[in-house]
Amino acid sequence: MTPKSATLPLLTFFIAPAFLIYAVFSVYPLISTMVLSTYDTDAAGGHSFIGFGNFTTLLTDDAWSGPFWNALTNNAVFFAIHMAVQNPVGIVLAGLLSLPRLRGRHTYRTLIFLPTMLSVVIVGFIWQLILSPLWGVSEGLLSAVGLGDWFAPWLGQEETALITLSLLSVWQFVGIPMILIYAALLNIPEDLTEAAQVDGIGHFRIFWHIKLPLIAPTVALVSILTYVGNFNAFDIVYAVKGAIAGPNFATDILGTFFYRTFFGFQLQQGSPTMGATVATVMFAVILIGVMIYLALMQRRVQRHAF
Amino acid sequence: MAQHFRWLINAFAVLVASLASCLPAHAQELRIESWRSDDRDIWTNIILPAFAAHQPRIKVRFTPTAPTEYNASLNARLAGGTAGDLITCRPFDAALGLYKQGHLIALNDLAGLEHFSAVARSAWSTDDGTVTFCLPMASVIHGFIYNKEAFEELGLKVPATEDAFFQVLEALKKDGGYTPMAMGTSDQWEAATMGFQNVGPNHWRGEEGRRALISGAAKLTDQPYVATLRHLARWGAYLGRGFKAQSYADSQTLFSLGRAAIYPAGSWDIATFRAQAPFEMGAFRPPLPQGAQDCHISDHTDIGIGVNPASPNVEAARTFLQWMTTPEFATLFANALPGFFPLSSHRIGLEDPLAQEFISWRASCKSTIRNAYQILSRGIPNLDAEIWNVSAQVINGTLSPEDAAARLQAGLAKWYGPQQK
Known part of the structure; x- marks a missing residue:
């Protein structure tokens, strides 16, 4: 018996279950969605092949392209706010948690991670109450520090609704970058930081010049996870503003746009084929983003084996 | 120890009895599909017993689905042939779609339909108004x-x-x-x-x-x-x-x-x-x-009810619908659910003064949807x-x-x- 003939059944045995599950529950639905996006639905529910017609409609017909570009732009803003707030705050929190003489480290870690484990529905409900102009505590808190005039119905104004929602989402998920980066920081050997301390460098410079470059791969990973998560997002907008993502679609992102297209909304009948088209475009947006990341970032990031 | 054992036997007997009662005991049994799960008690305790007093031979059950799942699950059951005999109709295009796909029968010849105005019927009629496929039940x-x-x-x-x-x-x-x-x-x-x-x-x-x-x-x-x-x-x-x-x-x-x-x-x-x-x-x-x-x-038409042509008891279902056109049903329904008004032209007595005020406008104003x-x-x-x-x-x-x-x-x-x- 040659080694080769022995490994083949063994390989099949180990790979087959994962491959089957992945093929049936991930690859097949994805391909089937793409195929469905090339069909049109008629009144009786029948499908007919129309090639790229749905994509042309989505990108050129005002009634579709307007809401689509609006949703894509809003989604980009949603992502930008996460990148600008969630990840830096996550890094800072992780840095603070890994300070050598910090007391109550576990308590802080648990408290900051707690919102991540809450249901989005609960987060949306709590924050709607906190920010409510009728019963919320935020106006009173602002007044107490003399900023009562700053209060506004943030979730109800076109200019502020999307930013407010993004920050709610940041509040909920800031624990994820924190915990991932904290774990990476713990992995850095102490000889490196001790050597720096012997040289007389302070905590901030150690973090900035030594630790941060070493955790760069994790930061890059967190960024791409944020990207994928944000462009697939749906729940926080749905929980707070409903599928119509008001006011005037100011909080409409690709997820809610897809929901209205696929499932319909009130009197608007859902369209499985047009929904599949939107889903395919969402997949393309995420795919292109991930490919750019892989091409530009992943290769440059150096891994340090300790 | 023996006591535990007896308890178990009793529980088993109850289980068997309840399973047996679920089996179709009567040929003329009707099942109502609805999204009004809030109204389950009202149907089971008030409306259906009143109907049973007239037609003891027809047994009707009210089996609602959650409102958000109703359309999808009803479509699936209709396609699979397991849907109920009576279908509660959403207004306009959702019900029209069901009619076009052959899941509702035309009700034009139903006795009692004349008690419903054209506005009331518009929600469950074809675009040209010639065919009515659901009986208007309630408006807001x-x-x-x-x-x-x-x-x-x-x-x-x-x-x-x-x-x-x-x-x-x-x-x-x-x-x-x-x-x-x-x-x-x-x-x-x-x-x-x-x-x-x-x-x-x-x-x-x-x-x-x-x-x-x-x-x-x-x-x-x-x-x-x-x-x-x-x-x-x-x-x-x-x-x-x-x-x-x-x-x-x-x-x-x-x-x-x-x-x-x-x-x-x-x-x-x-x-x-x-x-x-x-x-x-x-x-x-x-x-x-x-x-x-x-x-x-x-005076917006909100709820209607129609008959599933695949039902084995279409005639019994029509009998039930005929009863729903009577003043008796209108009075029962309107008082059990203040705020949902029957759409028939019968004059009915409402107990809730606020509901009474709302419905009184029908006499002095013209209704639209x-x-x-x-x-x-x-x-x-x-x-x-x-x-x-x-x-x-x-x-x-x-x-x-x-x-x-x-x-x-x-x-x-x-x-x-x-x-x-």
Whole structure:
């Protein structure tokens, strides 16, 4: 018996279950969605092949392209706010948690991670109450520090609704970058930081010049996870503003746009084929983003084996 | 030990007995598909026993599904041949689709159908009005509910005209003790449903205007629609502080706590306020615009019921529907569910004075339904969703009534043939 003939059944045995599950529950639905996006639905529910017609409609017909570009732009803003707030705050929190003489480290870690484990529905409900102009505590808190005039119905104004929602989402998920980066920081050997301390460098410079470059791969990973998560997002907008993502679609992102297209909304009948088209475009947006990341970032990031 | 054993045997016996009772014991058994899971007790304890008194040989069961899952799961059951014998119908296109796919029988020859007006039947008829496929069951009426104690305290009278309406709101605002009107624009639908579709029919003369839109004779940029939106634009000043982030539940709470004087209502709110508001309430109908003589109300068709042709007991199902056209059913239903009004022309006695007030408007005013529901919401952009959007924006003050009307018309003309001429 040659080694080769022995490994083949063994390989099949180990790979087959994962491959089957992945093929049936991930690859097949994805391909089937793409195929469905090339069909049109008629009144009786029948499908007919129309090639790229749905994509042309989505990108050129005002009634579709307007809401689509609006949703894509809003989604980009949603992502930008996460990148600008969630990840830096996550890094800072992780840095603070890994300070050598910090007391109550576990308590802080648990408290900051707690919102991540809450249901989005609960987060949306709590924050709607906190920010409510009728019963919320935020106006009173602002007044107490003399900023009562700053209060506004943030979730109800076109200019502020999307930013407010993004920050709610940041509040909920800031624990994820924190915990991932904290774990990476713990992995850095102490000889490196001790050597720096012997040289007389302070905590901030150690973090900035030594630790941060070493955790760069994790930061890059967190960024791409944020990207994928944000462009697939749906729940926080749905929980707070409903599928119509008001006011005037100011909080409409690709997820809610897809929901209205696929499932319909009130009197608007859902369209499985047009929904599949939107889903395919969402997949393309995420795919292109991930490919750019892989091409530009992943290769440059150096891994340090300790 | 033996005692435990006996307990187990008893439990087993109960289980077997209950399983046996589930088996079809009777040939003429009917099952009702519905999304009104809230009404399960009312059907099982009040309505169905009343029917059983007339027809003991027909056994009817009420088996509802959750509202959000109803359409999808009903479609799946109809396709799989496991759906119930009687199908509760959503209004307009959803039920029309079922009829077109052959899942509902035509009811034109049903005795008792003559008690239902053409407006009531429009929600469950083909576009040309020739075939009716569901029996109209209930409608909801729009108007304003007010806090009687607040009105008495400030010596205010119920307004009949728009001028008087805004005078009342202004007086309430000046006094400052109450939020003049409890409504928010956060969820958007109240702005359209309790705002636009509530005060609008008086402007576009109800059915006359609704039909003119469908035929293409009138446009949404015409005076009645701009006037309705101008009326709404004035609401913003009288709503609660921060109304832009106020949800439907917030508005209900604000009113039932006695902190607001007027609540733009759908009649379904009656049940909520009966349970929560401790003060005396009254209702007034949408105020008349200057120069208008006759009044129009939104008496919106909401629930119907039809027969599944695949049922083995179609005749029994028709018998049940015939009973549903009688005054007896109308009285039972209306009193069990104050705020959902039967659509038949029988005069019925209602116990709830607030519901009584709402239904009394049918005698003095002409009924119409929400103007975007029939035919006009079949394209993209969806007219109903557009009305939500612009009504909320007009009240928020971020869109002018004229621009809002122009946007509605442009959206409708984009796909609806009769409006493109």
